[in-house]
Amino acid sequence: MIVINSPHNPSGTVWSTADMIQLQNITKNTDIIVLSDEVYEHIVFDDETHKSVCLFNDLKQRSFITASFGKTFHNTGWKIGYCCAPKYLMEEFRKVHQFNVFSVNHPMQIGIAQFMQDENTYLELPQFFQNKRDLFLNLISESRFKFTPSKGTYFQVLDYSAITEKHDVDFAKHLTKVFKIASIPLSVFNENNKDDKVLRFCFAKTDDTLIKAAEILCKI
Numbered sequence: 640m641i642v643i644n645s646p647h648n649p650s651g652t653v654w655s656t657a658d659m660i661q662l663q664n665i666t667k668n669t670d671i672i673v674l675s676d677e678v679y680e681h682i683v684f685d686d687e688t689h690k691s692v693c694l695f696n697d698l699k700q701r702s703f704i705t706a707s708f709g710k711t712f713h714n715t716g717w718k719i720g721y722c723c724a725p726k727y728l729m730e731e732f733r734k735v736h737q738f739n740v741f742s743v744n745h746p747m748q749i750g751i752a753q754f755m756q757d758e759n760t761y762l763e764l765p766q767f768f769q770n771k772r773d774l775f776l777n778l779i780s781e782s783r784f785k786f787t788p789s790k791g792t793y794f795q796v797l798d799y800s801a802i803t804e805k806h807d808v809d810f811a812k813h814l815t816k817v818f819k820i821a822s823i824p825l826s827v828f829n830e831n832n833k834d835d836k837v838l839r840f841c842f843a844k845t846d847d848t849l850i851k852a853a854e855i856l857c858k859i
């Protein structure tokens with residue numbers, strides 16, 4: 640099985656059509672299954688579009704898509720999502736699923752069903768988060784942090800190599816303790832904990848919080 644995730648947490652990068660075609664070519668005539676984590680499918684910026692595995696004929700025959708209502712309807716923590724796959728894969732999936740998740744609680748199913756009635760809830764999502772990304776990035780443009788704007792998700796990676804040589808885990812702890820601003824060091828996701836001197840910040844916050852965070856970051 641190959642597991643992919645686009646839009647990607649933590650880097651905020653997205654796969655292009657060329658990337659997807661490459662994956663399709665690599666897996667063609669093999670028995671490799673693809674698990675495509677597409678929970679941020681509706682949060683893609685700068686007029687790009689999400690490239691789901693189900694848009695590629697050969698790829699979709701071998702792929703599971705996992706999706707989360709939590710990301711689409713701003714209710715992380717409800718832990719309700721869905722899985723799509725061709726029938727022959729879904730038959731296998733259901734054998735496990737019925738024992739893993741007997742049912743999802745009823746009030747939250749009704750809540751999700753109501754959200755789904757209004758397509759604006761997810762169609763307005765990219766602009767909603769792009770405004771927050773742009774606000775945050777504009778406010779820190781004069782800071783010593785360097786960045787490539789996030790292309791999707793609600794995460795922004797910032798490069799702090801101009802500020803300190805500190806290991807990213809140590810610097811993240813330092814920012815939390817001394818400056819009261821929390822981030823995630825990317826080395827914890829990397830093979831051999833490779834440290835590229837970058838931290839992940841979440842911009843799914845109120846504008847006031849983003850403004851306060853940017854003021855802090857500009858002083859560092």
Ligand SMILES: Cc1ncc(COP(=O)(O)O)c(C=O)c1O
Binds near residue numbers: 648
């Ligand atoms: C890439 C990715 N996949 C899956 C999940 C899980 O989503 P949920 O908790 O909404 O089911 C997350 C949550 O942060 C995520 O970032």
